[in-house]
Amino acid sequence: xxYSNIDRIVKTDVLVIGGAGAAVSAxxxxxxxxxxxxMVSKGKVGRSGNTIMIGGGFGIDGESAKKICGEEAADLNYxxxxxxxxxxxxxxxxxxxxxxxxxxxxxPYAVKQCIDWARNAKQIFQFIPPATLWNTSGRSFGNxxxxxxxxxxxxxxxxxxxxxxxxxxxxxxxxxxxxxxxSGEIILFEAKAVIIGTGGYQPYSLKNSxxxxxxxxxxxxxxxxxxxxxxxxxxxxxTAVEPYNLRGSIVxxxxxxxxxxxxxxxxTDGDGNEIEIPEKCNKVPGASKxxxxxxxxxxxxxxxxxxxxHGNCMYYDFSHCTEEEIEEAFEGFANHFSTWHKKGTYNxxxxxxxxxxxxxxRKIKVGLGCEYxxxxxxxxxxxxxxxxxLFAAGEVTSGLFGAFRGGDGLTEMLAHGFxxxxxxxxxxEDAAEGKIDSQQVDSIVETIMEPFKRDEGVSPxxxxxxxxxxxxxxxxxxxxxxxxxxxxxxxxxxxxxxxPNMALSSKSRKYNFQWITSILVRNLILCNEVGARAxxxxxxxxxxxxxxxxxxxxxxxxxxxxxxxxxxxxxKISTRKPVVTRKPLPKGKFKSIPDYIxxxxxx
Amino acid sequence: MVKxxxxxxxxxxxxxxxFKEYDVPVKKEEKWTVMDVLDYISRNLDGxxxxxxxxxxxxxxxARCVVKVNGKPALACARTVVEDELILEPSREDKLxxxxxxxx
Numbered sequence: 001x002x003y004s005n006i007d008r009i010v011k012t013d014v015l016v017i018g019g020a021g022a023a024v025s026a027x028x029x030x031x032x033x034x035x036x037x038x039m040v041s042k043g044k045v046g047r048s049g050n051t052i053m054i055g056g057g058f059g060i061d062g063e064s065a066k067k068i069c070g071e072e073a074a075d076l077n078y079x080x081x082x083x084x085x086x087x088x089x090x091x092x093x094x095x096x097x098x099x100x101x102x103x104x105x106x107x108p109y110a111v112k113q114c115i116d117w118a119r120n121a122k123q124i125f126q127f128i129p130p131a132t133l134w135n136t137s138g139r140s141f142g143n144x145x146x147x148x149x150x151x152x153x154x155x156x157x158x159x160x161x162x163x164x165x166x167x168x169x170x171x172x173x174x175x176x177x178x179x180x181x182x183s184g185e186i187i188l189f190e191a192k193a194v195i196i197g198t199g200g201y202q203p204y205s206l207k208n209s210x211x212x213x214x215x216x217x218x219x220x221x222x223x224x225x226x227x228x229x230x231x232x233x234x235x236x237x238x239t240a241v242e243p244y245n246l247r248g249s250i251v252x253x254x255x256x257x258x259x260x261x262x263x264x265x266x267x268t269d270g271d272g273n274e275i276e277i278p279e280k281c282n283k284v285p286g287a288s289k290x291x292x293x294x295x296x297x298x299x300x301x302x303x304x305x306x307x308x309x310h311g312n313c314m315y316y317d318f319s320h321c322t323e324e325e326i327e328e329a330f331e332g333f334a335n336h337f338s339t340w341h342k343k344g345t346y347n348x349x350x351x352x353x354x355x356x357x358x359x360x361x362r363k364i365k366v367g368l369g370c371e372y373x374x375x376x377x378x379x380x381x382x383x384x385x386x387x388x389x390l391f392a393a394g395e396v397t398s399g400l401f402g403a404f405r406g407g408d409g410l411t412e413m414l415a416h417g418f419x420x421x422x423x424x425x426x427x428x429e430d431a432a433e434g435k436i437d438s439q440q441v442d443s444i445v446e447t448i449m450e451p452f453k454r455d456e457g458v459s460p461x462x463x464x465x466x467x468x469x470x471x472x473x474x475x476x477x478x479x480x481x482x483x484x485x486x487x488x489x490x491x492x493x494x495x496x497x498x499x500p501n502m503a504l505s506s507k508s509r510k511y512n513f514q515w516i517t518s519i520l521v522r523n524l525i526l527c528n529e530v531g532a533r534a535x536x537x538x539x540x541x542x543x544x545x546x547x548x549x550x551x552x553x554x555x556x557x558x559x560x561x562x563x564x565x566x567x568x569x570x571x572k573i574s575t576r577k578p579v580v581t582r583k584p585l586p587k588g589k590f591k592s593i594p595d596y597i598x599x600x601x602x603x
Numbered sequence: 604m605v606k607x608x609x610x611x612x613x614x615x616x617x618x619x620x621x622f623k624e625y626d627v628p629v630k631k632e633e634k635w636t637v638m639d640v641l642d643y644i645s646r647n648l649d650g651x652x653x654x655x656x657x658x659x660x661x662x663x664x665x666a667r668c669v670v671k672v673n674g675k676p677a678l679a680c681a682r683t684v685v686e687d688e689l690i691l692e693p694s695r696e697d698k699l700x701x702x703x704x705x706x707x
Contacts, residue, residue, distance in 0.1 A: 043658025047665040138664050162657070181657050182706045211659040243634035245683045248661055348663025348681035461646045505650030508613050511704040513645075513656045 003438065005445040007185035012038035012156065013428040014421070015176060015191035017163045017217065020049025021410060022197030022394025024145045025110055025417025026424070027155045030195070033425035038156040038189065039149075040163055040178055042198070042212060046146030050199045050209050050372075050395065051413070052138035055250045057126075058410035059133030064108030069115055073129030080104040083407070088583050089600055090289065090406020092543045092553065094230065094561055096579040098381040099399040102419060107411045110418035114144055121147035124339055133408070137340035138347075141410070161187060163216070164519055165444045166194055166224040166390060167436060173224060173389035174434025177444045181516060184509025186445060190436060192428035193389045195420045196221055197413070200373030200395035201231075201527040203471035206312055208239040208250050208369040214520040215527035217396035221377040222526060222566055226385040229563040230398040231375035231527065232535035233544045235405055236296045236477050239369025241313060246354070251346055252316060252366045256295065258286050260336055263329035266317040267299060268363075270310025274317075275302040281594060283601060289406050290597050296477050297546060297593055300368055304478035304548065312367035312472060319362040330355040368477050372409055374401045374544065375531065378563060383420035389427060389434070393420035398561075402578065403543025450502075451518045457503030460518035466494055467524050475532040480548045484536035491529040499525060530571060534562040537573065541593050553590040605629040605684060607640055609652065610692040613701050622690075625649065629684050637672055637679040640689065641703075653702040654679065669694045670703050 003009075014030040016023050019041025027039040042048060059065075061083050065074035083104040088095045115134065118125045123140040127133075136144075149157060160181045167175040173194045178187045201215025222228050237253040240246035255261040267275045277298045284290050299314055318326060334344055334351050344351050358364065377385050377392040379399055385392050393416035400412055451460070470490040474483030502518045509515065540554040541547050560575040577585070590596035605627050612620035625644050629635045638661060641654045655668040661680045668679040671692040691703060698705040 043665065044667065047667060048658040052660060052664050053662070138660075142664075160657070182700050182704070207661070210665075211661055212657060243632070244639050245634040245636050245681075348678070459646075459650055461650065465646075506613075506653075508615065508651075508701065510613060510615065510701045511653040513653065514650050516657055 003441055006188045008187045011190045012036050014193045014424045015189050016195045018197035019043055019045045020051035021413035022417045024148050025414045026195045026197050026393050026421040028148055028152050029418050029421025030425040031152055031155045033422055035425035035428050040158045040161045042162050044159050045149050046142040052142040053210055054138045055254055057133045057135035058408035060108045060111050062132045065132045068108045069112050071127045074132050075130035078132050087407040090404055091402025093559055093585050094402025094578050096399040097581040098579045101581055102381040103400055103415050106418055107415035110414035114414055117148040118144035140340055164448055166220050167440055169434040173387055182511055192431040193424040195391045195424050196396050197393045198396050202370050203528045204370050205468040205472050206239055206367050206369045208248050214524040216523045218376045219523035219526045224390055225387045227378040227563045227565045229378050229561045231531040232538055233374035233403050234370045235372040235544050236368040237371045238366050241367045242365040249349055261329050261333050263325055268315045268317045269302045270306050270313050275299055296368060300477035314366055315363045316366055317363050318358050326358055372405055374405055382423040383416055391420045391424045393417045448519050451504050452507055454503040457501040458498050460502050460514050460521055463498050463521045464517055467528055471528055478546050478548055479535055484532055487532045488536055495525055530564045537562055551592045553596040555586050555588050559585055605687055607689045611702050635684045637682045653704045655704055
């Protein structure tokens with residue numbers, strides 16, 4: 001069949017959407033099962049996606065690290081049960097335990113494969129005994145993934161293609177529509193199964209994630225009929241704000257880890273007053289993932305309180321440190337990271353220049369930036385979305401980490417991809433060739449081409465800015481009823497008034513990033529609106545959802561997941577209990593998030 | 604204020620490349636990068652400008668935002684602006700897609 005509005009047609013068995021860890025793992029796994037696989041990436045494989053933005057490492061249980069991955073020095077006391085327990089507990093019990101079981105059981109095989117790619121690509125994945133984790137950098141991880149694709153040349157890879165929507169035949173996934181960014185060509189994919197591995201969403205203006213975390217996969221999955229959940233939970237870490245050539249860097253977060261940056265500095269608010277963390281929190285180990293919540297809680301609360309005056313701003317204050325201490329700490333930091341980065345640099349940052357700034361100004365301006373979104377497409381332990389033929393893997397899903405990612409995102413994406421690939425290949429083997437609904441194709445193409453037809457209207461860049469600043473104001477780390485209500489209202493208005501009125505400065509389809517942005521903001525507005533609505537609905541605090549007006553962690557009323565599903569044009573919101581397989585859900589209330597964390601430490 | 608001259612050409616329309624000039628309110632002490640300058644232009648002055656921006660890490664990791672800055676190739680996201688005048692060109696004209704975007 002030919003279509004007047006389609007420039008190219010690609011046929012495959014398993015279509016994998018995404019280009020980083022989850023997608024590569026899924027593509028290889030489906031290919032190994034014998035399926036014909038096409039992977040479609042928004043950027044270049046190994047140089048795109050949130051995977052390359054990482055600052056640390058990933059782990060599995062000790063026995064597997066030793067027996068499967070060959071790490072003799074692994075700590076055998078850290079078992080699969082411990083992996084399961086810690087993810088579930090750290091999720092504030094919102095983890096779907098069937099997903100947590102899959103994570104503990106299957107991640108070692110996926111991790112082993114990735115470590116092999118890294119070794120073959122001569123990348124350093126440094127095992128840290130006796131812990132059971134490997135340290136690396138984003139670029140190294142990207143190179144390992146690129147190697148994985150090189151070792152599997154049978155997988156067709158299409159890069160710089162942005163997938164717009166999944167195609168359905170009577171509710172069954174049968175393909176997708178995409179746009180090639182450079183040429184502007186519109187591509188129709190016909191497939192027997194589709195895997196979404198596109199990463200999470202990032203609602204705010206301050207970014208430490210890759211620039212395009214617009215929740216494409218989450219929104220595509222939703223529009224295809226899948227449920228999405230946990231969208232109110234977003235994980236924050238300290239992120240550089242100024243000067244601009246530091247902006248978005250996670251170096252301030254890395255400074256909080258004592259082994260990387262052994263120096264005590266003060267944290268001050270926009271007025272120069274010290275923000276203190278109560279002594280009782282010293283019990284939380286510095287390297288513990290829970291520390292991220294503690295920092296977001298105390299620093300975030302202070303930022304929230306003076307947001308009108310100073311915005312998302314605090315300072316790392318080195319005024320009381322001696323020159324020698326600063327020199328020494330920077331040297332230690334540079335040495336540690338020189339394993340992966342050019343000596344004296346951390347990614348684009350010249351550490352000598354940063355040190356000079358610190359020595360001169362004695363402070364750097366920092367905010368809280370979103371690193372990871374816990375929410376996404378609801379899946380089962382086979383990575384099936386409930387829409388026949390549609391699977392999802394990695395950060396684009398919800399289920400594993402609940403209210404807080406207390407495990408490794410890298411391990412998650414590999415483990416999910418490993419299973420999603422197998423499930424999709426098995427499904428594709430038995431699936432009949434689907435029928436492409438030309439009406440749906442027309443409607444998708446018409447929607448994305450619409451901004452070209454309008455001579456006047458709002459710039460998609462403006463729409464994105466509005467969506468992000470509304471999230472900055474009312475849907476940030478600390479939340480209150482009024483802010484959330486205003487944000488939800490703003491989103492309804494953007495959805496109704498701005499999205500249908502976007503216009504472009506250039507009518508050329510060639511590398512028209514304004515046009516691409518017009519496609520992406522449709523995804524972002526959906527994710528942000530669902531996130532803000534869930535946050536407004538959740539009248540408690542839990543994990544990364546912190547409410548000033550409801551500080552209690554309330555297991556009696558709110559140990560539920562908030563889910564959204566498309567019903568006509570409406571967003572239908574409902575709640576359900578997390579899936580329990582072996583760890584019973586707790587009862588009771590805690591005065592605050594830190595109280596909850598301190599209490600669970602004692603278990 | 605920094606004067607920024609930007610190479611423009613849409614090969615499907617333009618036979619010849621030309622330069623367009625923009626005034627960008629760069630504050631030296633804020634240490635703008637070339638990417639900040641391009642973002643400012645496209646968001647405030649001229650939305651039709653094409654430069655590498657999709658799937659951009661903005662941290663010097665993906666290394667895809669190469670442009671010629673005053674004659675020398677650099678990563679737009681990692682190059683701090685210290686001059687009063689900038690000339691921005693594509694890093695390879697033989698691989699030009701549009702304006703500053705090349706495809707290799």
